[in-house]
Amino acid sequence: MSVTPMMAQYLDIKAEAPNALLFYRMGDFYELFFDDAVAASAALDIALTKRGQHLGQDIAMCGVPVHSAENYLMTLIRKGFRVAVAEQLEAPEEAKKRGSKSVVKRGIVRLVTPGTLTEDTLLDARAHNYLAAWCDVRGEGALAWADISTGAFHVSACPRVRLGPDLSRLVVREIVLTDESDVADIASELGVAVTPLGRSAFDSASAEVRLKTLFDVASLDAFGTFTRADLGAMGALVEYIELTQRGKLPLMRPPRPEASGELMAIDAATRRSLELTRGTSGGRDGSLLWAIDRTVTAGGGRLLERRVSAPSTVEGVIRSRLDAVDWACANDRLANDIRTALRRAPDMDRALSRLSLDRGGPRDLAAIRDGLMAGQSLFSCLSETDLPLDLVDLVGQEALTALLDAALVAEPPLMLRDGGFVASGHDADLDEARQLRDQGRGVIAALQKTYADRTGIASLKVKHNNVLGYFIETTATHVDKMRADDIFIHRQTTANQVRFTTVELSELETKILNAGGRAQEIEVRIFAGLRDAVLSASNAIFAAARVLAELDVTAALADLARGENWCRPKVDSTRAFTIDTGRHPVVERALKAQGAPFVANDTRLDATDGAAIRLLTGPNMAGKSTWLRQNALIAVLAQMGSFVPAEAAHIGIVSQLFSRVGASDDLARGRSTFMVEMVETAAILNQADDRSFVILDEIGRGTATYDGLSIAWATLEHLHDVNRCRALFATHYHEMTALSAKLAGVENATVAVREWDGDVIFLHEVRDGAADRSYGVQVAKLAGLPEAVVARARAVLNALEEGEREGGTKPKAMIDDLPLFSATPVPAPRPQKESAAETRLRDVFPDELTPREALDLLYELKRLTDG
Structure with missing residues (x-):
């Protein structure tokens, strides 16, 4: 059986991404076929159908709507799949020009993996999404990591023994390793997706050339000193990003070397034990980060998480951060103003990244505008203060801010195709197209009045039908008046009516019919111009975003310190x-x-x-x-x-x-x-x-x-x-x-408790000294063990302790002498003699006492106690 042209195209594209599910664009749907369809339908819980046959077998098929594809992508990525997205690269009309059986051109425009996500719906706004690469050159290891959604790019020396702790600290989502690497298990144990790449991608010489090209520099010296392992890791990372983005590299900040020893070393087990950024449930709830996070921006939230994950060991850095928090605590009103202003600052880092990858929309432009405006507003009110933070990066883009403010409406739509994001008055051609699109009837009515006044024919009408389009109609009695004016061109004569047109009306008709498309074309052109203006200022925008995040963390920690x-x-x-x-x-x-x-x-x-x-x-x-x-x-x-x-x-x-x-x-x-x-x-x-x-x-x-x-x-x-x-x-x-008497650096401490009537009361106070017992039986009783079990435990414990006091030879014999276990609980011994006050209290029901009766009872108990 012959393969259809469409299925042949599908199989060719699928061969380019054999290890990923292929989202094949078919109109308003992404469709999946063969084994991809079987796997996706099970993972997404959607219907599995079939579409024709291939080599005598039914072709399994399922599909997801394009408009909601991100939700399905999120599910697939979380379940460990990778997805190749194949889009239509031309309009169906173009394919028809080549012949009735021609297939619309399609191609993979993106490979979606855990470490290469950029959409807000697929990401945690307050956490980085790191992709990493590890390279080993003759025993010298290096780890490079990047968040393509923010442009962050780092590299650090990383011997094999440090790989696990560093992956845990960074919460890396995906790591690129050589296809013969023997450290994949380290990453997999931490839940990091592992992607093998050919050894040539890690070549340091090729990597240096690749990095110079990426950052358009003749030398990398301005960014720091890099080892061969550093270069290999960074080069492999960049090559993989270029591979997954199909040549559309995101805006990457220059690589930032991280010096060894500048951060507190915390291994994965310690992070789990202390619940620094993740609680026992796996989310933020119950973690240290959850308890202290009062940031109001996404960038501030990510910066706070980085600091919690990697505290500094540099005294000067720590002191400068504390100085800033100290300033914010002392200037609480100004700090609150900072927080109020920052609440209006969107996530410029991720907006900039989407724009650079051609996945951005009008709201991303608005995010840049609003973020820059918030930064300039903060600079104007803080520049004269003694705040120990450098604010200079918040200014310098006034022209870009003014351009975006003039060009964009206050609340733009999410998608470019929705239109309507350019403000009125920004572009005269766009305003005209919109007027014709939205107010075509009014424009025609105005023209009808003009023609009626010109001819003196009050009954003259401008009408429309699918054959003639727009035309001027009048009764046959007025035909001479119409013919006398040379602007009117005869179109049609009916039994009672005569129809004319004019050059002006024909041109207006064309404009009205094309107004919607023309308005969209103009907005697309304006969007491209604004995007280019933003991308040309990317370094300054990244810098401003960094300062806003610093301000957010500083003000948030001050708010926490004052409040708690x-x-x-x-x-x-x-x-x-x-x-x-x-x-x-x-x-x-x-x-x-x-x-x-x-x-x-x-x-x-x-x-x-x-x-x-x-x-x-x-x-x-x-x-x-x-x-x-x-x-x-x-x-x-x-x-x-x-x-x-x-x-x-x-x-x-x-x-x-x-x-x-x-x-x-x-x-x-x-x-x-x-x-x-x-x-x-x-x-x-x-x-x-x-x-x-x-x-x-x-x-x-x-x-x-x-x-x-x-x-x-x-x-x-x-x-x-x-x-x-x-x-x-x-x-x-x-x-x-006893070791405290033998080791000079050891001192004893104990947590104080108090026993009362066979129970233990926890005071939660740490004091000098040592505990004389563990109170395990009392704790077991509090936990709800059956009374019979508690009583038996007391008996066994007493036997063991008595045997130990008598030299350690008698416990077994004493236990053998104990009566057999009984499910009937042994009643706790009651006091030999009850005091008068205790006897009186047994008949008291506190909930039934009035305040006066309670006071009288207190005096009565006092008399009974005093005797």
């Missing part, structure tokens, strides 16, 4: 770690929503010489993990340039942050909870140094008691003697508290 009573931390190059009445920002926010207070706690780590470790004991649910985490989060906040939830804080710069808190397994890789714990602990012990800050919780709990105690004991000694770091170490092994 946070203090400015002292951050320096010492190894101090002192916090007065510190609080957990996320937990405090959650408790505040419930109307409950947060119990603040101090932290003192004297790290002037050697290690400084606080060994924390106390029961579960008492707040040990909260205290550990809040100190780590305060370090992150301080070094990202934020005020912190405390009355005072002194943080010596932390170079590396490690957290081993919480329990989880990794069944996909065959790792038990204990194995995961040991792997993460090993990473800490092998990497931490004297500038690190480490929090560890319950090391060794996943194995036998003595094994676990031995591991925890040795781990603490290693942290103290070898790593010599600042650390908080929580444990249930009370035997370890």
